[in-house]
Amino acid sequence: MLLALTTGASNSPGSPFAPAVPAPRVLQSGAVGHDISWPQCGKAQPAGGAFGIVGVTGGRPYTANPCLTSQFAWAEATPGGGSFYMNTSNPGARAVALDWYAQRAPNPACGPGNEVACAYDYGFNAAAGAFAYAQVSTGKANGRVWWLDVESDNSWSDTDIGANRASLQGSIDFLQRQPGVVVGVYSTARMWTRIMGDHRLPLPNWVAGGDNAAEAVAMCVPAFSMTGGPVVLTQWVDGFDHDYVC
Secondary structure, three states, X not given: OEOHXXXXXXXXXXXXXXXXXXXXXXXXXXXXXXXXXXXXXXXXXXXXXXXXXXXXXXXXXXXXXXXXXXXXXXXXXXXXXXXXXXXXXXXXXXXXXXXXXXXXXXXXXXXXOEHHHHHHHHHHXXXXXXXXXXXXXXXXXXXXXEEEEOOOOOOOOOOOHHHHHHHHHHHXXXXXXXXXOEEEEEEOHHHHHHHHOOOOOOOXXXXXXXXXXXXXXXXXXXXXXXXXXXXXXXXXXXXXXXXXXX
């Protein structure tokens, strides 16, 4: 059964498994929902799902899904309601959305020679921007699950795994400070290891990579956890993205 992870139960900072508010909607193990984002703008939306997850960003941090408002309305109309995901990355000085070394908050130590501080600021403020956009677009950014999409399609350092981890931690830290937000990670073991090494985080896992429903069900075991946290969702693609509740 998946309670706090899809229904808006709140958590205390640093403790993503400590719900403080009763969950108004309950998803049973075996429920199947869908996730959509900017590639589905102007296209048909999945029907009949138990819940919906909507991408806030437009494929990379500091971008926006222009269809967030309508897509989140679709997700909210499902029995389990809607939650969010956002893209993450660590582009370093290649960042196009900002002056990498001019970042001064929340860690003012960012500068040449301190890439970890810059990466942390980048991740923290990327989450802040995504959260603000979700709130303006839907009015419901708080009290939701926020999944952090960690994929090799985005820009990451091939040599500084510590900076990659710092960027992700910045996003986690911002989101866990927001009322009622639960933070999870979306990835695969292969991508996670390439980007984060053997990094372990006590966060819920949404595991991608299933070729069909049977494979998605089979991935609901600790061996498929990327971070060491519990596997709560798995995914397969067949026309739409399908998400299985473990």
